[in-house]
Amino acid sequence: MGYIQSLRLGFYNVLLYGIALAILLSIQVNLSYKKNDYLSNELDVTEQxxxxxxxxxxxxxxxxxxxxxxxxxxxxxxx
Structure with a gap:
């Protein structure tokens, strides 16, 4: 492999890692919002x-x- 192909392969690896990380973080944020809503509802019930x-x-x-x-x-x- 030449130097240019090695750089291109490294770029694709970094790009793939970035996309996977963005997807993982968006899933975690979504789960955090759902958990926050659930706990807020539980707090309302407990206060009542x-x-x-x-x-x-x-x-x-x-x-x-x-x-x-x-x-x-x-x-x-x-x-």
């Missing part, structure tokens, strides 16, 4: 569950307080 868990004790406490105040004013209605 946390807020619901906080509301339940307050609702229970308010209900008991209402029943207790009814016991003082109207025992039959409280029962």
């Amino acid at each position: 569950a946390y807020l619901v868990a906080q509301i339940k004790p307050h609702f229970f406490f308010n209900t008991l307080t209402s029943v207790m105040s009814l016991c003082y004013t109207d025992g039959k209605k409280a029962a």
Whole structure:
């Protein structure tokens, strides 16, 4: 092989490596975006569950307080 053919072969190898690397990086970026979307949705669900868990004790406490105040004013209605 001559010098020119060797340079051409090296250029094609570098070009092929660059194309393969670009494809691999684009796949990784795409997977990262999908994982980010999935984790964002999971975070939303977790935050909603946390807020619901906080509301339940307050609702229970308010209900008991209402029943207790009814016991003082109207025992039959409280029962």
